[in-house]
Amino acid sequence: MFPDEIAVLEANSAFYRAFAERDLAAMEELWAQQAPVACIHPGWDALRGRERVMRSWRGLLEGDAPRIRCTAASAHVLGPVAFVVCGERISGGPPLVATNVFVREGSRWRLCHHQAGMVAQPSEEAPPGAKA
């Protein structure tokens, strides 16, 4: 694995750790300061802009959002940007699958986008009639 991939996966782990530990300060640090930011929580419409996205995280971290564990993360590095594809497991909840987009800001990889959604059929086979 290349150093950038390792660094991106570490940033991805830090994101799920901040979520699990309800660490709002870490979450604020993890999201991009300069790059445009967006977020799509499962079942939500898109949130655009840092203020709106961070407000959603404050609500989730201060509320009763379930604890999530990241699984099977793969990092795909594209120069100064990278995306991670991973599973999200919630105790007692449906499996989720997520995209996390990171951008390099100075020496750090920071999140600029997150989308998570439910997996109806947790395999890499296409369920019949599924929509793109």
Place this chain on the structure above:
Amino acid sequence: MFPDEIAVLEANSAFYRAFAERDLAAMEELWAQQAPVACIHPGWDALRGRERVMRSWRGLLEGDAPRIRCTAASAHVLGPVAFVVCGERISGGPPLVATNVFVREGSRWRLCHHQAGMVAQPSEEAPPGAKA
């Protein structure tokens, strides 16, 4: 709007046009040739790798996947990479929301990742108890 944003939104439109017109050749051209490729169709688990992703698109374009219209697309350019956040509307189906990640390959913006998922509550407000 900056020229790159316009070009990215044009590539995004071309993606939905290829989907609507069941144009497999255009779809093959739209996806990155060099960059790593992944795709998360609604309800599916993640597909990684160009071969697997293009196989899924062949299945969808040759099958009875519904016709989708893209709405409210915004382009977020990060140097040689960009992501688009947009809605997807299906006649008679639930509203979807999608992330499309593009990478510059030569003079073209090409897709390297797509995730779409259902919107339970189509607004920018947080539904109670929603998960991140």
